[in-house]
Amino acid sequence: MQVLKFGGTSVATAANITRVIDIVAAAARQETTLVVVSALGGTTDALIEAGRLAAAGNEEYRQRLRHLESRHLEAARELVPVTSQSSVLSLVKTHCNELEGICNGVFLLGELSVRTLDRVMSFGELLASQLVAAGLRARQVPHQWHDSRQLIRTDAQHGVATVDFGVTKQQINDFVAAQPGALYVVPGFIAADAQGATTTLGRGGSDYTAAIFAGALGASRLEIWTDVSGMMTADPRLVPHARPIPRISYQEAMELSHFGAKVLYPPTIQPVMSQGIPLWIKNTFAPTDHGTLVEVSPPANNHIVRGLSSIGQLALLSLEGGGMVGIPGFSKRLFEALAREKINVILITQSSSEHSISVAINSRDAAAAQRSVDEEFAYEIAVGKVDPLHLETDLAIVALVGENMKNHSGISGRLFGALGNNGVNIRAIAQGSSEKNISTVIRAQDVKKAINVLHESFFEATSKQINLFVVGVGNVGSKLLEQLARQQAYLQEKLKLNVRVVGLANSRRFALHEHGLALHEWPQALAEGEPLHLPALVEAIHARNLRNAVFVDVTASADVAQVYGALLEKSVAVVACNKIACASEYVNYARLKALAQEFNTDFLFETNVGAGLPVIGTLNDLLRSGDVVNRIEAVLSGTLNFVFNHYDGKRPFAEVVRQAQLEGYTEPDPRLDLSGTDVARKILILARETGEKLEMEQIHNVSFLPDSCMQGSVEDFYEQLAVHEEHFQGLYEAAAAQGKKLKFVARYAGGKASVGLQSIAPGHDFYALHGKDNAVLFYTNRYAEQPLVIKGAGAGAEVTASGVFADIIRAARG
């Protein structure tokens, strides 16, 4: 004997019932089968609503009943050919008339008792199971319909009756022995007490009915047919990559069901678990899918965690106070106060200091809980032994479930790491000593992000999703987007990173594409975006609350640099080639670095110095490994190196500068390069990275530009360069006369930094620097005689974009 149960969605329409009949007919050909049928989806709620309306004296109940009747009649007409419809139609009408009679009585009395409500609700399963039977009859599949109320005996506790398993088992087995057959159809959810009054089995009761029959008959298997292909590794509405769990233990299934995996109602498992009856969860709409097999000991799979679960709309109550320490009875009184109000406790956690105890409950019970607990401890609160109950709302639980967790260390570490790196604050944690479940209480608004990062961490060794917000699509930004587009497949395949640009902005517009925009179509996406308003963009980033989020600043804007703090505070990583933040006041630079640390995220700006060259990374490696940096000498301007390498006193100086700008080496405003400001920013950042609290004003900058060049617009600047051509010729010739070359050199030693033009003699490390190259010499304790030299292209969109790209990957890998 096997037992099959079909849920509300499986029988919601005649078309669905036809699928059910196919499955049932095939099953009955294999083995004797008992089918348990739920009410048509939505019917139980509609029946409750009709009963309540009637009790409230609202005649609308008639309309609800008419709608229910026509829904069932319509299904009957679709299922059964016209020639043989009459018996099922009259059966539906008889039930509906009886239901209407009961509701009329409720209307007249103005009262709906739980006993009557059970009666009202029972019509859902009665009608649905009769429709399935009629469908089977129409297909000439031999079967017997029987009323579960004659087989399942309960007490008289209406709403959630308790089953008398002894009598029930006897009645079921007597019935089957007396009426042998290949196929039985029974309504789920309903039972009867010793007086024959209709009772119901509580939420998820049809699953329970099926388990009761399976247990009583010692069935070979129980199949729960629903609208998903088994229990999933996580809620698929929250985690698109969630996948079915092929095999799972009863215990794990109960844990997952308890925490929101609605596929199975937890008490259901008990009658089959006690006998080790295999329980399958199958999909009515994809019957050939494997589904989930719930069994005693499923084979261990590659995953330590079997599934993730979540439960929302929670409140956390915390009772705290020094007066609780070492005194027995506080928790007993706390739980009694909650029990008095019939409040269900979902999670409990107590600090080992006994100074506080926290419990999670459903939010709807929060006010009653607070009242009851504060009343219970009124005396202790008055004398200051405990504080008034602390209440936090808008919380949720996210739990890891898996029996295999107990055999592995580091699971909680991974859980905390994954959540912490994404700014998900854990308010409370509970783990049973069996280690089947680790539950965390977090903010409700973080659930989607949390469950996705945990799913990635525990189930998707194959991919980690990175969500980029790129601001700035000029020289460097557009190259970055090109490189990202080119590398997307490689990153997925080799680094298991699914890097998506979910936000894009320039100075005029911003566009958000939560599922990632098509990178080769970014100009169009941006054109279709909204006018840029930076606070709105930041707000949108916060509101999206996406996991592994990285904000990429590829602008030269002070306004954009201003928003880093607000992002880091929400654990959004910041990658910047914009130097403004790191070269602003020391306190701001230090604050941003501290925020990144505090909120477990990254603030990366390798390209601030030497573009794509590994200058800051190398410096940090030296320092972290215990070396001491005594002196830094560097050529840090690609623009100025290019200009002095190409200027020979014959071609106008202004023309060479213009070429540097056209080739993409200068800042958006080239005066920053020519004035030495850009180099001063870079040496300042290097000095700060060594630990020096230097400010920009303390950098000694001997400018070689005549003052008038820095007045007016960029075009005025170029005009003034032309006016001062003789000045530049003089600089060039003085150096050339000594066989030297002009280089703009930055120096940092002994807490002091300077930048300025120097004539460099042959043989010096800087003399042969080509084109737009940079060179950085680190003189350290370990590199005392010969400096550690970093040399190469120090400007240009391509190399800078690749440096930004590398920082993104660093942030992505955490």
Ligand SMILES: NC(=O)C1=CN([C@@H]2O[C@H](COP(=O)(O)OP(=O)(O)OC[C@H]3O[C@@H](n4cnc5c(N)ncnc54)[C@H](O)[C@@H]3O)[C@@H](O)[C@H]2O)C=CC1
């Ligand atoms: N070119 C190079 O070799 C290197 C450049 N960098 C840095 O890269 C950054 C970008 O340089 P480029 O791409 O050459 O500049 P660009 O002028 O070509 O592009 C700047 C982009 O930022 C956008 N933008 C400006 N203000 C904005 C605002 N308030 N909000 C949103 N977007 C805004 C602009 O619309 C434009 O898309 C600069 O900070 C520069 O210092 C760093 C290292 C090397």
Ligand SMILES: N[C@@H](CC=O)C(=O)O
């Ligand atoms: N304008 C800069 C670009 C890199 O920061 C330079 O010329 O070096």
